[in-house]
Amino acid sequence: WHADSGLQEGSSIAVYHRTHGAPGSKDWRIALKNSTDAGVPGLVIPTASGALYHLLHDFNDKYQHAVLSGHSRRFSSTHRVAKLGSNVFSDVAHRCRLFLEGRGSGGGGGAAGGGVDKKKKK
Secondary structure, eight states: OBOOOSBOTTOOEEEEEEEESSTTOOOEEEEEEESSOTTSOOEEEEEOTTOEEEEOTTHHHHEEEEEEOOSSEEEEEEEOOBOTTTTHHHHHHHHHHHHHTTOOOSSSOSTTOOOOOOSOOO
16 A cells, blocks of 8 residues: 655646456456545455556545556556655656666666666766
8 A cells, every 4th residue: 555755736646557468357456545544444446458547636645545466467657746846856867867877776787787876966
């Protein structure tokens, strides 16, 4: 269970997913529950391949969600609006630059196989 962090207040989240299983299969599911009331059971919704779902406006502030895995392969694309003032975007961009320069992490470093440089360039 989780709620996405680092988002602009009141922004929506959209997720598209595609699965590669038996035609019409709905073995992947999305679960939703109230963040503040542990006594209320969660809701589980089966999703078909090609499904698109949205967590609108402040939904992410009040509820948590989970993706419950199925037996087929799943590819997804999640779209959200990140806070720019909290360095979320700049941190990701910095890590990408380090990787492309061969100094990032990810199973052996970047192209040159270097280690992680946690100091930001100014």
